[in-house]
Amino acid sequence: MHEAWVTDVLAGYANDHRPAHEYLRENGEWTAVSRHDLLRGVWSAARGWREAGLRPGDRVAVEATDPQVFVPAFLGALWTGVVPVPLPPPPAAGRHAAWSAHVTAMARIAQPRVIALRGDTEPPEGSGRPVALDSVVAAPPEELPPHNPEPDATAYLQFSSGSTGNPRAVPARMESVLANGLAIMHDGLRSDPAIDRGLSWLPLHHDMGLVGFVLAPLLARVPVSFIPTRFFVRDPGLWLSSMSERRATISFAPNFAFALSARRTSAERTAALDLGHVRVLGCGAEPINHAVLERFFSAFAPTGLAPEALMPCYGLAEATLAVALSPPDRLYRVDHVRTAALSAGQATPVGTDPTGEADPTDGGAGLPDPADGVSTLVGCGPPLPGYEIVIRDPHGDALGERAVGEVWVRGPSVAHGYVAAPQETRTSFLPDGWLRTGDLGYLAEGELFVTGRVKDLLILNGRNIDPQRVEWLAETVSGVRAGGVVACTRPGPQSEELVIVVECRTSAVSGLAPAVREAVATALGIPVHDVVAVRPGTVPKTTSGKPRRQETRRQYLEGVLHVQQG
Known part of the structure; x- marks a missing residue:
């Protein structure tokens, strides 16, 4: 057809x-x-x-x-x-x-x-x-x-976010947009134009805003309510109040927006919300923090929001947009794994020893003491129909269940290469249709769990640490701005040393560094060698709001970060 x-x-x-x-x-x-x-x-x-x-x-x-x-x-x-x-x-x-x-x-x-x-x-x-x-x-x-x-004609150019380097232009082919848009709306969201309405404040130069709320809903003939991005930045509570007012059923946002909305929506405003009609609140575009989703749902459960509405997902501009979505009308999956094993490249579930056998010290019930090191990861769902996900090691060999490696994807909406970037095209787009995403993750029972970025990985005393886990811990410290933290490394006399750059206001500087060091050391068992407090807005970010860790590290090493004085 x-x-x-x-x-x-x-x-x-x-x-x-x-x-x-x-x-x-x-x-x-x-x-x-x-x-x-x-x-x-x-x-x-x-x-x-x-x-x-x-x-x-x-x-x-x-x-x-x-x-x-x-x-x-x-x-x-x-x-x-x-x-x-x-x-x-x-x-x-x-x-x-x-x-x-x-x-x-x-x-x-x-x-x-x-x-x-x-x-x-x-x-x-x-x-x-x-x-x-x-x-x-x-x-x-x-x-x-x-x-x-023609089906293979370029409809538009979509720039990737460029979190680890210069921006790259992806030619979005007509057939790719059509395949991905319909897969999202029909297979992923099971949308019905008679009852569904989308609502979005997302930037329209970004693939989630452009494909997710302009092109895909149009292909499925689903109406959409649009809010200028700057309105959300000015008033994060506007997102859910508009969902309530306009009776919207579908919206998506990055992880940071869920944290911001929960923190910046007053009790009075929350009490006036009715979110019982919301079917899907998708979370993607960056690593997903389970604690953030928990706090978000706790804040807005009184509005009638169903827990099944929260939909973690995974995608990237090189695949037009979506690759995997947690199924609708089902609670998203959470995986509790041993932090030490994860750092060694294996997502060993809590309740088993590092060999995968039942752990007699766990008693088969509950979680071990947090001091034992537990990482909680959020499942992004299985791949959409017609798409494949495989996890590979640095040599390109496929890895087994729960082994951590680079996420490779293949499907009908994957691009053929970048514009005017032959070397990057050869590295990322393989002749047999596979795309090397540069993301790290693992598969468990058919679902994708994303753990970080290959280029951002912190190697400390032989351990592989995903920077966002350090950043999320730092964000729990009072005075630290959510979304304004970068974990990176610096050369040390023996090995690489951990540095954390945190955005905060002047009044929050006092006592900040010891609190950040303690939060990270207690949870991950790694020392923090330097905590740098900077003004809000200092951390370099992509146009879609992701921290540019390599650029932050460069500025730190060159001594050009503006240090906040207490």
């Missing part, structure tokens, strides 16, 4: 006045857009791109600004065959030089003919001929025929 591409779905929206999208405005009011209105907005943008001199196959760098502007601009590009390259919006204040450098790096790879920004933002040199994005979407609508791409 031939599945409808994005433009086919949009073409069928003529004179259909059922809801398509709604957008939250600055004044707090929602603007509803019917399917017919969305189509007319796409026609306007398509004409705007044509009037800007763009033709099928041309690339245009587009500021992924507020959804009511970006969504029709992006879809209008697809309608006319122009290849959009979503860009992060410029910061409201500060860090403009970093944004400009990042966009310059993206443009060097993507080579767009045109760059479309809002307002009076000056495009970086060499990033394309400038066009006003607002004028593109304001063009009078014209019923232009849609472009019909």
Whole structure:
């Protein structure tokens, strides 16, 4: 059966006045857009791109600004065959030089003919001929025929987050987007356009926001409510209050957003929420902290939120978006494993000795004392139908059940390579269709458990330590900002030494270092050689909010981190 591409779905929206999208405005009011209105907005943008001199196959760098502007601009590009390259919006204040450098790096790879920004933002040199994005979407609508791409044609360029290096551009092929979008909506979420509504505040230059809430729901004809990302940053409680108000059933967010929402939503606001209708709150885009999900559910259980609604997942831009999702309407899996065994590359469950036999000291009941070292990991579910996951060692040999190694994936939405990066393409994309993800994890009873990143792994006294486990422990210390911690190493006289960089406010500096050292040493049994307190916003991050650990380490070693004084 031939599945409808994005433009086919949009073409069928003529004179259909059922809801398509709604957008939250600055004044707090929602603007509803019917399917017919969305189509007319796409026609306007398509004409705007044509009037800007763009033709099928041309690339245009587009500021992924507020959804009511970006969504029709992006879809209008697809309608006319122009290849959009979503860009992060410029910061409201500060860090403009970093944004400009990042966009310059993206443009060097993507080579767009045109760059479309809002307002009076000056495009970086060499990033394309400038066009006003607002004028593109304001063009009078014209019923232009849609472009019909070949299945393997590039629909758009998606930049990966670049947490361990420079950004990389992934050509998202039409057939890949179609396969992944339908797998997400039908197999993963079991969505029903008659009852489901998505809601998202996610950045639209990121694959989770773009595929997860613009393209995939459109393919399944599920309506979506959009909140500009900056609104969530300003008020994290807005996420769930909007889920309640708009009766949304599906939303996704990174791990940090669950922590932020639980911490920053007042008791009064929580008491007013009704989340009994929510089917899916997906958690992905970064390693998932079970303690965060527990605190989140504890905070919002009184709203009627079902525990089965929490859906850990795994994906990456190189696979378009999703690879594995925890099944809906089922509690996600949690794995309690021995920390020492995990560091040695084997996820040995609590209740067994390191050889895998029953542990007589455990008595077969409960968990061992925390001092024995227990790591709790969250299952991301099995691979979607048609996708494969295998765990391999550094030599490329497949590993067995519960052995920790690099996660390799294969499936119908995996890209063929990066743009203008032949060496990285050869390293990551193999001729038989396998993708080396650079992530570490293991399989247990068919489910994927992600433990970290290959390049970020800390090797301390012969032990392999995943940095996020250190970071999560540091975040439990009062005064440390969640999402503002990086664990890395420095050269020592005998071996590598552990360094933890923590963001905090001036008033929190006193006593912080000893508390961080104690939290990490007690749980993991490893010494912390240096704790560096820095101002909020200092830790380098990707455009999707992930910490750039290698860049943080470089700045630490070069002595350019701004140390916070108490």
